[in-house]
Amino acid sequence: MTSVQSTTTTFDSLNPATDEVVGTHPVHTAEQVGAAVRRAEAAAAWWASLGFDGRAERLQRWKGIITRRAAQLADVVHAETGKPHADAMIEIILAIDHTAWAAKNARKVLGAKRRSPGLLMSNQAAWVEYQPLGVVGVIGPWNYPVFTPMGSIAYALAAGNAVVFKPSEHTPGVGQWLVDTFADAVPEHPVFQLVTGFGETGAALCRAGVGKLAFTGSAATGRKIMAACAETLTPVLIEAGGKDAMLVDADADVDAAADGALWGGMSNAGQTCVGIERVYVHEQVYDSFVTTLTEKAKDVRAGSDSGAKIGPITMPAQLEIIRGHIADAIRSGGRVLLGGTVGDRYAEPTILVDVPESSEAVQEETFGPTLTITKVKDMDEALDKANASKYALGGSVFAKAKGMELARKLRGGMTSINSVISFAGVPSLPFGGVGDSGFGRIHGPEGLREFGRPKAITRQRFAAPLTLTTFARTAKVDAQVAKLITLLHGKRR
Structure with missing residues (x-):
């Protein structure tokens, strides 16, 4: 077991559909978190020494x-989040694929590469490589408790770091x-450790x-994370x-667009x-789109039960937000075409039309099964309204x-064309994303580089005819260098 033990305070993880206790976990103190990071530092040295192939x-x-x-x-995910077993399998499958990619491509992305030294430094050989940060802290969310944190965990491990993981208090199991x-696969050292608890533990x-902190959650909590990390310039x-x-x-x-909106939103x-929360539809196909979406x-x-397509709202406090956004949309003049019911555990799929852009249902993250559908005269209007949000994470375009062109203009870090x-x-x-959706990247080469520090190395291959880095440099050398730089860069365009 590579989690931190020996604490007296505990908390229960509950099934959001039944309130059944799924598991009991420790609330780790600051001292225990610090001890885990110290153990991880020692493990990180061993893990880094394995090299890309060993890792x-x-x-x-x-x-x-x-x-x-x-x-x-998937059983654990289903028990702690309430999502259908099949949907839990989807996120696990994606996490497996990302882990395989990170392991396979870490050397190619992070390993030493030659760089051109340029004419002035032509006597030097130049390289850049990405070295591990040491220990990476990961604070994960509850909505995709496998896929999302693994985008940081697997990539940080592949880059040569040890990881201390603090999952959401809703999904500690x-x-x-x-x-x-991971301890079954790598029993030698505590390379990947767990700490559990609430905001204080995070x-x-x-x-x-830690060498870096990767966080997934709300923008409000993200600001608190940044403030805490700023104390140590982490x-x-x-x-x-x-x-x-x-x-x-x-x-x-x-x-296809209606099917994509339904899946993306619900x-x-x-x-x-x-997920998709806002849909802007060209007036020529608006009526057809709304009819098709509502029917689906x-x-x-x-x-x-086994026939349900979506599960409960995992975090009880979110139910009030969903309920409030729907109510505000209606007060603002919006109409409910389907759903609108929010109970004690579940929110039914809800389709809203004629909702003003100033409404909370358009401006704020609902994080529930709701869609606002807005008619626009053209895609310029659609882009103006879509890009007016303070959030800019992903998005989708259905067009031929x-x-x-539209995907490039849609503000955000990612866009899917004709899919979601x-x-x-x-x-x-x-x-x-950008804006209130955050900064930095997981996944891909960019995600691997997030968990390494670039190291520049030069090696002198032969003595330079014009040496600048010496007090023995003469006025003649200075004049020759000035002439050379003029020839290289002084031409009039």
Whole structure:
């Protein structure tokens, strides 16, 4: 067991559909978090010494264990989040694929590469390589408790770092499962450790001297994380909330767009940071789109039985936010075409139209199974409204002729054309946002580089005819260098 033990205070993890106790976990103190980081520092030295091949072999071993026990992990995810078992399997499968990619590509991305020294320094050979940061702290979310944190954990490990992971207090069992299976694959040292608890435990991890802190959660909490990390100048990677938009152009496949909007908005009960919450539809296809979407949505029901397509709202406090956004939309003049019901545990799929852009349902992250559908005269209007949000994480465009053009203009870190959220499943693509959606990237080469520090190295190959870095330099050398730089860069354009 590689979690921190010997604490007296505990908390329960509850099934959000039944309030059944799923597990009991320790609330780790600042001292215990610090001790975990110190152990991780020693383990990090060993882990880094294995080199890319040694780490890749062990990560592939871990990936194999996760794959063979995926159904067991899905059970834990289902119990702690309430999401359907099949949806839990989707995020596990994606996490497995990302782990494999990170292990395979770490050397190619982070290993030493030659750089041109330029004419002035032509006597030097030059390299750059990415060296491990040491220990990376990861604070994970509850909505995708496997896929999202593994975008930091697997990439940080592949880059040569040890990891101390603080999962959400709603999904500590998932974190424990990941740490325990890693220990099965890598029993030698505590390279990957777990700390559990609430906000105080996360704040302690920020202050514990990690080389970097990767956080996924709300923008408000992200600001607190940054403030805590600033005390020790600990760099941070923030993946915060989203209010992602879908654009539907006049030439779009309306049936496919409606299907994409339904999945993007309602899957995981809308508890997806890159889920679709706003849809802007060209007036020429608006009526057809709304009719098709509403008809498709009638088959999506919330519940915990085998026939339900979406589960409960995992975090009870979110129910009031969802309820408030729907009420505000109606007060502002919006109409409910479907749903609108928010109970004690579940929120039914809700489709809203005629909602003003100033409404909370458009401006703020709802994080529930709701969609606002807005008619626009053209895609310029759609872009203006979509890009007015303070959030800018992902997005989607359904169009034929102008798909790429619109995708480039849609503000955010990621856009899918004629699909939804597909960028998250491509391991080679970076994942992250701008504005209140955060900064930094996980996944892809950019994600690997987030967890290394660039190291520049030069080696003199032969004595330079014009040596600048010496007090023995003469006026003649200075004149020759000035003449050379003029020849190289002084031409009139």
